[in-house]
Amino acid sequence: MTNMLHLLPVEAYTRQEWFDREQRDIFSKTWRYAGFMEDVSEPGQYITVQAGLNNIFIVMGRDRRLRAFHNICRHRGTQLIRAVGKTQKALTCPYHDWTYDLEGNLVSVPEEEEEFGKVDKSCLGLKPAKVDIWKSMLFVHPDPDAPSITEWFGPVEAHIGPHVPEDLVEYEELNQSYEIKANWKVVVENYIDVYHLSHLHSGTLQMYDHKAAKFHWEGPHYMFWEPPVESFAADQEKKLIAPRVIPEDMNGAWVPMLWPGIGLAASEDGWNVFIIEPLGPELTRVSNRGRVSESSGWEFAKQSMRSSYFWTKFGLSGKYADYDAMDDNDPMVSGDFTAEDIYACEQQQASLKSPFFETGPAGKGESPVVDHQKVVLEWLGEVK
């Protein structure tokens, strides 16, 4: 009998075949996060992003409109441009120097006459993809005729918090990316597991009232909000680490997980993204970036000093005491909730292949985990 992890077979978390199906049917057919809007903000600037099976680049024209194209030369398929950079008016394939303009039109073929006689350039333009900006983030869709980004994310807007990320500025120190040795669904399930918050993070996220959390789904997108605990909410201006970015009557942690693998984490003093990218059946990359209030350095210093007294006494701590540490870098004594989550994900993944692995019941606070598995099955066409 197939060993199940709730609704999905364990193979869904370990096998290349499942990974390939998800790449094809989920990550190639949805809007893919590509960065922050300031990443491509000058004419000629470009970036590339992998959207499932598609490598797509975004470039800004002199009209400051973004264009997105599949990063494939129409001649023999070579990737046209690499990673990030700046161009002038044209994109040239390194293989045979076929050159395209910023509308994707093929404008020049070297030695056209000798080599080809005549090339009908009008049929050999780059294949367009769709690009748009939502909540200050760049998104691409491999299908140029995909419904608009506001059709896709519109239903969540009322539930993800009052933050206006366009008015906030990036806080560079929050920019990091790391690999987790676990399937991407393990990482998502950890993110949306409400039950674990009071346990794995008993010493790191106790400023929010997990028992009062409210969560629901908007289509394939998971919505989550929880209020601050009383001791953190009272006189909160003295406790926020950075200047406040939302009105007080909207306090709390807003932590949705948009489909697929697009996590947001926003609170009273900041707005962050948590992008989950599958690299292999058992390897996932997480990329974090964040924004804070556009205030002066002095405002930040004041807020940080003012809040330090509270945080010293509030007592953030590791899950395990120092004397239980396995080594100097033990995530379970780190007092860092991200390290705790990575630890839990990797430990769970490591157990999946054990012949003795068996799943216990899912608690109420784990219902999002089961619901996310349903969404995966729907997108893979497995729901009757």
Added chain:
Amino acid sequence: MSGEYTPLTVRETREEIGGLAKTVVFDAPDWDWTAGQHLPIRLVINGEEVRRSYSISASPHTEDGLRICVKRVKDGLVSNVINDTIKAGDVIEAAAPNGTFTLAPGGTKRRTHYFFGAGSGITPLYAMLTSVMAAEPNSFAHLAYGNHNENSILLEDELNAIWQANPDRMSIHHVFTKPGWWSSAEYWRNGYIDKPAIEALIAENPPYAQDAQYYVCGPGGMNGAVKAALMSLDVPVDRIHMESYGGSAKLDTSVESMAATAQVTLYGQTQNVAITKGQTVLEAVKAAGLKPPFSCQSGVCGSCKAKLIKGEVHMRAYMALEDKDIDDGAILSCQSLAATDAIELTYD
């Protein structure tokens, strides 16, 4: 049916810019139109029937109602009669709104609309801008509006009101050619809506929604200049929509016409019409006793649009058509001269 005139009662009139223009609001609750379209009207002045088409200066998605805003043209016949005499309760004959310079808003569409207008060219742009604010909630709009100075801004109060109601989704940029020396009126730039102004507008207001569209409506020379400036900034031509206002449209008189026979379908009937040398298709069709739709007879309004099925014509002007309409065979019969000796067209 297009081309049929119906009497409409004037509900209200308002003087604009110190009596240099007049807004005429009609009682026409059942009329439908798309922002950017014209209203063909027919008046009898000194015993002569005259026809004109004026842009509807309101969105069908707001409560403004069917209305036009007519600016006095120096020595102009109709514009001055309207400004001097038309009042509430008068009856004016009007035909169904038409024209292809339009913006149809969509509830799920997400676009950034750039509007470039000057003088009375604001009227269709105002209809488009207010349509976007009323019926396209995910989209953005930026307007550059050229005038002599603050005394010639048509619909100024209404523009300010719509801006105030939607400060996060739109912006208005006044460009004055002759700002008063002693005036304290605020404006964005001095001069014309030229390439530097267009570049500055886009740099200061880059598109947030990436489906950007550009609409141009100004006197003769402005349209070509704005279009050229946009294209030099990599804007693809199929995103540029334009219409000429006032001034004279440049006529292409390079082609000699020829006599021809036209097979014409109109209101479901087909008959052959002889076109003499020098005659336009519209003139020939009218001379044959048919009653085709028409209005401005200068290629601006689009009332006399037909579809060419066979043969070729030369259009002296085709302001009312976009490139894609022409690709689909659309012709303006008032501007079309036969270029082959047998043609076939339909108005239906």
